[in-house]
Amino acid sequence: MSSYCELVKFEYRKIFQKHRTAITLLLGIFLTAFSCVVPLLGNHYIEGEVFESHYEGMKKDREYIRGLSGREINSGFLSEATEAYSRIPLTGESYANTDEYQQYVRPYNEIIHTIGKVYNINSLKELFSISRESLDNFYAVRQSIVEKNIESTAMSAKKANSINLSRKVKTPFIYSYTNGYKSFFSQMYITAILICFICSICISPLFAGEYAEGMDDLILSSKYGKNKIIYAKIFTGISFTVLLSIVFTIVSYVTVMMFYGWDGSSSPIQLYLPLSIVPFTMGKVTVLYFVLVLFGNILSSALTMVLSSIFRSPFTVLVIMTAITVFPLFISVSKDVLWIYHLSNFIPVKMFSLDNIISIFSIDFLGLVIQPYELIASFSVVASMALLPFTYINFKNHN
Amino acid sequence: MELIVDRLTKQFKNKIAVDRVSLRLKEGVYGLLGANGSGKTTLMRMICGVLKPTSGEVKFNGIDVNEEEFRDSLGYLPQEFGYYPEFTAFDFLLYMASLKGLTRQRAKDKAMELLELVSLTDVAKNKIKTFSGGMKQRLGIAQSMLNNPKILVLDEPTAGLDPNERIRFRNLISRLGKNKIVLLSTHIVSDVEHIASTILLMKDGQIMHEGPLDKIIGAIEGKVFECSVYSKTVDYLIANYPIVNIREEPDKTFLRLIAEKPPYETAVAVPAVLEDLYLYYFNKEVSRGE
Numbered sequence: 001m002s003s004y005c006e007l008v009k010f011e012y013r014k015i016f017q018k019h020r021t022a023i024t025l026l027l028g029i030f031l032t033a034f035s036c037v038v039p040l041l042g043n044h045y046i047e048g049e050v051f052e053s054h055y056e057g058m059k060k061d062r063e064y065i066r067g068l069s070g071r072e073i074n075s076g077f078l079s080e081a082t083e084a085y086s087r088i089p090l091t092g093e094s095y096a097n098t099d100e101y102q103q104y105v106r107p108y109n110e111i112i113h114t115i116g117k118v119y120n121i122n123s124l125k126e127l128f129s130i131s132r133e134s135l136d137n138f139y140a141v142r143q144s145i146v147e148k149n150i151e152s153t154a155m156s157a158k159k160a161n162s163i164n165l166s167r168k169v170k171t172p173f174i175y176s177y178t179n180g181y182k183s184f185f186s187q188m189y190i191t192a193i194l195i196c197f198i199c200s201i202c203i204s205p206l207f208a209g210e211y212a213e214g215m216d217d218l219i220l221s222s223k224y225g226k227n228k229i230i231y232a233k234i235f236t237g238i239s240f241t242v243l244l245s246i247v248f249t250i251v252s253y254v255t256v257m258m259f260y261g262w263d264g265s266s267s268p269i270q271l272y273l274p275l276s277i278v279p280f281t282m283g284k285v286t287v288l289y290f291v292l293v294l295f296g297n298i299l300s301s302a303l304t305m306v307l308s309s310i311f312r313s314p315f316t317v318l319v320i321m322t323a324i325t326v327f328p329l330f331i332s333v334s335k336d337v338l339w340i341y342h343l344s345n346f347i348p349v350k351m352f353s354l355d356n357i358i359s360i361f362s363i364d365f366l367g368l369v370i371q372p373y374e375l376i377a378s379f380s381v382v383a384s385m386a387l388l389p390f391t392y393i394n395f396k397n398h399n
Numbered sequence: 400m401e402l403i404v405d406r407l408t409k410q411f412k413n414k415i416a417v418d419r420v421s422l423r424l425k426e427g428v429y430g431l432l433g434a435n436g437s438g439k440t441t442l443m444r445m446i447c448g449v450l451k452p453t454s455g456e457v458k459f460n461g462i463d464v465n466e467e468e469f470r471d472s473l474g475y476l477p478q479e480f481g482y483y484p485e486f487t488a489f490d491f492l493l494y495m496a497s498l499k500g501l502t503r504q505r506a507k508d509k510a511m512e513l514l515e516l517v518s519l520t521d522v523a524k525n526k527i528k529t530f531s532g533g534m535k536q537r538l539g540i541a542q543s544m545l546n547n548p549k550i551l552v553l554d555e556p557t558a559g560l561d562p563n564e565r566i567r568f569r570n571l572i573s574r575l576g577k578n579k580i581v582l583l584s585t586h587i588v589s590d591v592e593h594i595a596s597t598i599l600l601m602k603d604g605q606i607m608h609e610g611p612l613d614k615i616i617g618a619i620e621g622k623v624f625e626c627s628v629y630s631k632t633v634d635y636l637i638a639n640y641p642i643v644n645i646r647e648e649p650d651k652t653f654l655r656l657i658a659e660k661p662p663y664e665t666a667v668a669v670p671a672v673l674e675d676l677y678l679y680y681f682n683k684e685v686s687r688g689e
Contacts, residue, residue: 006497017485214481221447221475222498223467223546229498399450 007224007232008239011206015240021202028198032248035190036255039183046097055259058179062261064107065177069263073173075136078115081108082135085127095124110271111175117274118142139171146275150360153335161362161369166277169270178264178271181282184256185272185289185354191252192293192352195245196325199301202244203237204317207308207395216398226396233395234305234388241301245294253286269358278358278371288373289354295380296351300325302384302391303348309394325349335361345372346379400460401425402446402550402580407455409441409604416441418604419455428576430595431584432673434681438604439584440478443554446582447475459550471500474548476539478555478584484528488519488538491527492545499546506545513541516571518564532559540568544575551575553583557590569594592673602680616671623675624658626666627651636662643678 015021040055052060071077084104088095095101112127118141119134121127134141143166150162210216219225265283269276280288303324307317325348333344342363345356357373365375404422408415417438433439444450446457448464457464459472482491489510496506514520517537527535536559543551553572557565565587573594575581585591591598598615600608608615623643628636633652636642640662644655655669656662657679 002503003497003500006503010494010497013486013490014483017483212481213483214477214479215483217444217447217449217477218475218480218495218542219498220449221470221473222495223471223500224498225470226448226465227467397451 003224004228004232007229008236011232011236012240014205014209015202015236018205024198024201028194028248029251032191032194032251033255036183036187036252037259040259058260061106061109062177062179065110065175065179066263068107068111069176071175073111073114073138073175075132075138077175078111078135078138079132081111081115082127082130084108085112085124088124090124110179114271114274118145120145142274143167146277146360149275150277153338153361158362158364158369162277162360165279165362165371166360168279169277170268170279173268173270176264176267176271177261178267178282180257180260180262181264181267181286182272183260184253184286187252187256188249188289188293189352189354191248192296193325193329193349195241195248195293195297196300196348196352197322198248199241199244199297200304200318200321200325202240203301203304204308204321205314206233206237206305207391208311208314208317209308211312211398212314220396220398230392230395234391237301237305238298238384241297242294245290245297249290249293273354273358275360276358277360280358285354285358289357292351292357292373292376292380295377295384296348299351299380299384299387300348302387305391306387306394309391309398342372342375345376346383348380351376351380400549400580403458404442404446405456405458407442407445407457408453409438409445409450410453415604417445417452420604420606421455422599422606422609424580424582424597426576426578426580427596428572428581428583428594429597429599430591431582431599431601432588432591432677433584433601435586437601437681439601440554441604442601443475443552443582443584444477446550447473447552449475449477471546472549474543474546474551476543476553476556478558480539482527482535482538484526486527487524488514488527488530489523491538492542495542496545501546509545509547510541513544516544517541533561533564536560537564537568549579551579551581551583553581555585556583557585557587565590588674588677598673600676600680607680608676612673616673616676619657619671619676619679621668621671622657622659623655623669623671624661624663624666625653625655625669626663627653628663628665632663641679643675 040058043050043053044057045051085108087100087104088098089100115121115127118138119130121130146166147163150159150166205212210219219229266281269278269280269282269285272282300321304317304321307320308314311317328344328347328349333341335341338361344350350356357376359372361372362369363372363375402424404420407417407420409417420442431439431442441450445452446464448470459469462469486494492510492513493506496509501509514523517540519534519537519541522530522534527538530538536556540556543553557568560568569590572581572583576594576596592612597609597611599606600615608618627648629651633654636654636656640656640658642654642656646653657675661668
């Protein structure tokens with residue numbers, strides 16, 4: 001065991017003694033932290049004049065929302081919001097630039113997003129046309145839209161499972177400030193892709209680097225060259241990915257929360273995705289999202305290690321992994337042919353999208369009805385475990 | 400202690416690099432001599448288990464080359480190998496020691512001992528990227544001996560060493576050969592001549608001759624001649640006999656050549672040396688003035 005630990009220690013030394021590792025990690029942490037605060041940079045202008053900085057705007061919105069936090073989202077609350085909007089003069093100019101918006105509407109800005117999704121409205125006129133009776137039935141309307149969405153999909157007989165799950169969502173929702181979590185969810189997608197890139201850069205030389213440096217003969221002729229060292233390298237690759245995912249997620253989470261505020265972990269995810277069918281809180285979705293990003297990156301690293309054990313150059317591995325990471329970002333798969341859509345979600349970078357993780361689809365897999373996040377997580381584990389023996393065999397039999 | 404190589408063959412597409420080589424090696428130093436492309440490195444890589452043979456097998460005391468126990472008995476210095484440039488010499492040896500299964504304390508002690516042996520103690524904490532070719536080669540030799548191997552395979556170990564280092568290394572190998580099987584390949588014939596108890600002459604993937612120096616040289620004993628001739632005779636002799644050496648003298652040219660009988664009336668038979676045999680078999684032509 002001690003010799004195994006010693007080998008792992010040396011593998012980590014090989015990774016961290018490269019200048020490019022230090023540069024990549026520092027740059028990655030900087031980019032992660034910077035991309036968290038990018039939305040807060042710059043100013044909001046009204047008629048060419050600086051009205052407020054985005055940071056000030058965020059703080060102001062936070063105070064407004066906190067002022068309304070704890071209130072049940074019911075017809076009374078929704079009516080207040082729509083009435084506030086009715087004070088905006090319909091002049092044709094951007095309503096957000098009006099004094100009335102700043103004075104009456106801004107505190108209700110976030111709840112209007114929820115109303116818009118549930119009542120499928122795209123303009124102020126449509127907002128005003130919502131009847132009081134319809135607002136009284138907010139949760140019933142929401143549920144009917146959710147079920148309509150489920151029914152309208154190409155999903156098979158297992159639609160009932162999604163509908164049942166959606167009915168478990170606890171209502172009424174309690175309004176609260178969740179912008180920290182909302183920003184974190186947006187940020188985490190960028191962070192996940194960054195982790196994927198950095199892992200590819202740092203892990204690609206694990207095996208290919210030995211070929212490139214001409215160390216393969218020495219290693220393969222040594223006592224542990226065809227067994228323990230390969231396990232040590234695989235462990236190093238996976239553990240590096242896990243550590244990197246944890247560190248970068250923490251950097252993203254802490255940076256976002258430091259600026260936006262820590263509240264909202266126990267609020268329902270429906271405050272962010274009003275039509276979501278999962279009965280989860282923001283905190284639970286955060287953990288789920290992290291786990292899926294972690295599994296997606298482990299799969300990506302497993303793939304990197306397989307390629308690294310095949311190719312003689314870490315650069316070739318990096319090019320292939322970049323292609324695998326980047327191309328799917330530009331490919332949108334239709335949900336009409338569900339099996340292709342679900343298959344596309346097995347590409348690591350597609351696992352990083354929150355929409356794919358907690359989408360409305362239940363999946364019938366070998367008679368089991370499971371959720372996308374369960375399938376994606378299971379696939380990541382199984383695929384990674386299936387890939388790693390190839391890494392072992394390739395390096396062991398390298399000539 | 401016996402290393403058995405049984406009908407070992409390696410074929411790369413249409414080329415047979417090693418052709419049914421069979422050997423039985425016991426304690427001692429074996430010098431593998433052959434021209435470039437004769438299959439020496441391929442043979443050594445198969446003996447070390449880093450290249451899979453097309454057919455045949457390698458066993459040490461009954462242990463197959465693919466087993467961990469075999470590799471535990473092995474020390475190998477490849478012809479061309481790299482280092483981790485950011486590692487120090489000491490760290491590199493510690494890493495290799497961990498690959499060879501030495502405990503941490505044993506690895507430290509052994510690394511220091513071997514660095515001393517190859518005269519690298521002063522630069523033990525320097526990064527390998529600052530080392531000269533000879534220093535790297537010495538470090539390579541040190542790593543091959545970390546696990547006190549029973550089989551030591553050295554592919555061109557003296558390449559890059561200066562004459563002093565070479566002689567020191569030769570002496571070291573001679574001492575090691577007493578309780579190990581040492582197989583070394585080199586282009587430097589004198590290295591083999593001085594330290595190998597058995598010489599293996601390899602050509603076109605096959606072992607042409609195997610035996611002690613006297614026996615090997617016996618194949619051309621009485622066939623090595625020296626003479627000094629005028630230039631018009633030089634061309635005739637070069638065209639008809641394998642030339643071992645040519646040296647220009649003030650009015651004549653000195654030639655050392657191999658022939659079944661005296662090639663010229665003034666030619667005298669001289670004792671054969673290994674280099675004669677090497678050049679005879681590998682048909683190396685020594686150009687004028689060399």
